[in-house]
Amino acid sequence: MIEAKQCRTLVHVDLTVADMERSVAFYTDTMGLLMLEDCTVETEAARFLSAGKASKMRMVFLTSGSTTSFMLELIQLLDENDQEASGGRRDIILAYRVNDLQEAIRAMADDGHQPVSDVIPIELSHLGRAKVVFYRDPDGYLIEYVEFVK
Numbered sequence: 554m555i556e557a558k559q560c561r562t563l564v565h566v567d568l569t570v571a572d573m574e575r576s577v578a579f580y581t582d583t584m585g586l587l588m589l590e591d592c593t594v595e596t597e598a599a600r601f602l603s604a605g606k607a608s609k610m611r612m613v614f615l616t617s618g619s620t621t622s623f624m625l626e627l628i629q630l631l632d633e634n635d636q637e638a639s640g641g642r643r644d645i646i647l648a649y650r651v652n653d654l655q656e657a658i659r660a661m662a663d664d665g666h667q668p669v670s671d672v673i674p675i676e677l678s679h680l681g682r683a684k685v686v687f688y689r690d691p692d693g694y695l696i697e698y699v700e701f702v703k
Contacts, residue, residue, distance in 0.1 A: 558620050558649075562649060562650045562679075563623060563647065563648070563649055563650075564623065564624065564648050564649060564650040564699060565625060565626045565648045566625055566626070566629055566645065566647055567615065567626045567627075567628050567645070567646035567647075567648060567695075567697070568625070568626070568643075568644075568646075569602065569628045569629070569630065569639055569642070569643050569644045569646075570600065570627050570628065570629055570643075571629070571637060571639065571643075572629075572637075573611055573613065573627060573629040576627050576645065577591075577615075577627065578584050578608070578615055579678070579702060580615050580625060580627070580678075581615065585617070586615035586616060586625060587615065587616055587618070588613060588614070588615055588616055589615065589616050589679065589680075590612065590613065590677055590678065590679045591611075591613045591614075591700055592611070592612055592615040592674065592677055592678045592679075593608060593609055593610070593611040593612075593635075593686050594610065594612070594633065594675065594676065594677070595608055595609045596609070596673060596674075596675055597654065597671070598610065598670075598671045598675060598685060599631070599671075600628055600674045601670045601673065601687065602628070602630060602644065602695075603630045603638055603639055606632065606638045606639070607630035607631055607632055607638035607639070608631070608632060608633050609630075609631040609632075609633075609635070610629065610630050610631060611628070611629045611631060611641060612626055612627070612628055612677070613626070613627045614626050614680065615627070615639065617621060619635060619700060627646070631703050642664035644694075644695055644697040645694055645695075646687075646696070646697050647690075647694065647695070647696050647697070648685075648697040648698075649695075649696065649697070649698055649699065650701070651698050651699065652700070653700065654672065654684050654685075654686060654698060654699075654700035657698045657700075658672075658686060658698075659687075661688060666676040666688055667687055667688075668686045668687060669687050669689055669695075670685075670686055670687040671686070672684050672685070672686045672694070673685050674702075675685070680701075681702070682701070682702040683699050683700060683701050683702060684699075684700045685698065685699050685700075686698050687696050
């Protein structure tokens with residue numbers, strides 16, 4: 554069992570989307586969320602999430618206020634030509650912030666759970682650097698553990 558202080562802070566929920574502009578408009582104009590970050594990065598996380606079809610992903614982080622304690626992250630998977638590359642596949646990902654990613658991985662292994670990805674570094678323009686690793690829950694949904702790196 555992972556200690557509550559180690560890994561129980563839900564930091565964001567990811568939605569993979571087909572049309573980022575349409576989704577951003579819905580969540581900002583209709584739902585009233587505020588944009589915190591909008592960036593495109595080339596990362597192994599895009600390759601993992603797209604089963605090798607995408608090399609980049611555009612990530613838009615939305616929040617209901619100035620706090621970053623919980624966010625909605627919209628992800629659009631992009632190929633090398635910045636075209637949508639998910640092939641219609643949509644995922645919901647629950648992302649948990651951890652203080653120590655290696656400790657979280659050890660705790661998950663102790664409970665019999667193995668990651669479905671390698672540890673992946675990500676650098677965001679406003680939120681900074683992070684390391685992430687992905688697991689699947691019993692129904693196949695992705696669980697992401699995130700350690701922000703100073």
